[in-house]
Amino acid sequence: MNTNRRKLLVRTLGTVGLLGTSKVFATAEDVEAAIKAIAGDAEITQGALTLTAPEIAENGNSVPIAVLVDGELTPESYVESVAVFADGNPNPEVITFNFTPDSGEAFAATRLRLAKTQNVVAVAKMNDGTVLTDTKNVKVTIGGCGG
Amino acid sequence: MAKPRIKVPKKAAAGDVIKIKALVSHTMESGQRKDKEGNVIPRKIINKFVCSFNGSTVFSCDIDPAVSANPYLEFRAKVMESGTFTFQWTDDDSSVIEAEKSIEVA
Numbered sequence: 001m002n003t004n005r006r007k008l009l010v011r012t013l014g015t016v017g018l019l020g021t022s023k024v025f026a027t028a029e030d031v032e033a034a035i036k037a038i039a040g041d042a043e044i045t046q047g048a049l050t051l052t053a054p055e056i057a058e059n060g061n062s063v064p065i066a067v068l069v070d071g072e073l074t075p076e077s078y079v080e081s082v083a084v085f086a087d088g089n090p091n092p093e094v095i096t097f098n099f100t101p102d103s104g105e106a107f108a109a110t111r112l113r114l115a116k117t118q119n120v121v122a123v124a125k126m127n128d129g130t131v132l133t134d135t136k137n138v139k140v141t142i143g144g145c146g147g
Numbered sequence: 148m149a150k151p152r153i154k155v156p157k158k159a160a161a162g163d164v165i166k167i168k169a170l171v172s173h174t175m176e177s178g179q180r181k182d183k184e185g186n187v188i189p190r191k192i193i194n195k196f197v198c199s200f201n202g203s204t205v206f207s208c209d210i211d212p213a214v215s216a217n218p219y220l221e222f223r224a225k226v227m228e229s230g231t232f233t234f235q236w237t238d239d240d241s242s243v244i245e246a247e248k249s250i251e252v253a
Contacts, residue, residue, distance in 0.1 A: 061215060062215040062216075063215075073225075089213050090179050091211060091212065093211040093213065094211055094214065095209065095210050095214055098206065098208060098209070099206060100203075100205055100206065101225075102200065102203065102204075102224060102225055103205055103223055103224060103225065104164035104223050104224055104225030105164050105223040107221075107222060108206070108208070108222045109222075110215075110218065110219055110220050111215040111218075111219050112213050112215055113213050113214070114213075
């Protein structure tokens, strides 16, 4: 996987943005590219993955989100990872949860920073290569990335 | 470094999927902010979290600066036997915050 290359590229872009006069934000295309890097040629489906996020977040510094993939995890069939992206933040990557069959259930929750109103995208990868996705739009009243 | 706050049930039945909550105090400086003089405050975050049970990894995550200060994580684990959960948070400066919690499985 070329995760490192992608991260390097994104960080390089981020640095350029800081040196310039205006801040460079990630775009929906960046997130699409990131999803493509995870999915490869696999077909991307919806349904079994649920991303929970508030419709309106008053404080962009701490937005609670949760991801859940339906079904019990077994050594034969389990969720390898769920990656979360935000298409309006300075960097699209937010967090990647890595599960094992011992996780029992592919559920994880955390709190994240959102710079402005944007889409939060979750991408799950199963051990058989299947890729699932879910998107939620979060309206942010006060952005949470400082400046 | 501050002591992490972790919630693991004390007891469970074999085969139960239990809830785990973990929070550690950390500024999670994103590397996007500037100080009064306009200099960028360097990035300093927890970039990796690993939870293992009796030595094998149960759940882990790779964390980017978009995760809030004092990172909070909630996840599940399936327990088949009594044992100890170990929690590790790795900082950008490669220091590691560690904690342990035991569970009794009947």
